[in-house]
């Protein structure tokens with residue numbers, strides 16, 4: 001079981017299926033939609049996916065023909081991408097609340113990648129914000 005919700009908590013979904021593969025997508029439309037270096041996605045079976053709260057607050061944007069990016073119209077969180085003619089829905093993993101056992105398996109659309117982001121770069125990490133002292 002995988003559960004997810006938007007930033008404001010209005011929209012919630014549940015997936016009654018095992019985890020799918022985890023992929024980082026660097027395509028330009030993902031970068032723009034999420035205003036981030038990439039979007040992390042996981043395909044799950046459509047017939048195992050259900051909205052459990054707030055479906056009426058979903059907005060959607062057709063970023064390419066037949067591809068609907070669905071988001072909470074109150075807080076803007078992107079929750080899934082959906083091509084209604086396909087058997088899977090793409091979860092946007094940043095909104096998943098469940099513990100995820102899998103780890104990313106690939107980066108796709110690196111040809112569209114932000115020039116300021118290098119996945120191989122080694123940079124300092126801090127548990128929270130930049131330390132003040």
Ligand SMILES: [Zn+2]
Nearest residue numbers: 006008072075
């Ligand atoms: Zn929301």
Ligand SMILES: [Zn+2]
Nearest residue numbers: 025026027030
């Ligand atoms: Zn993408």
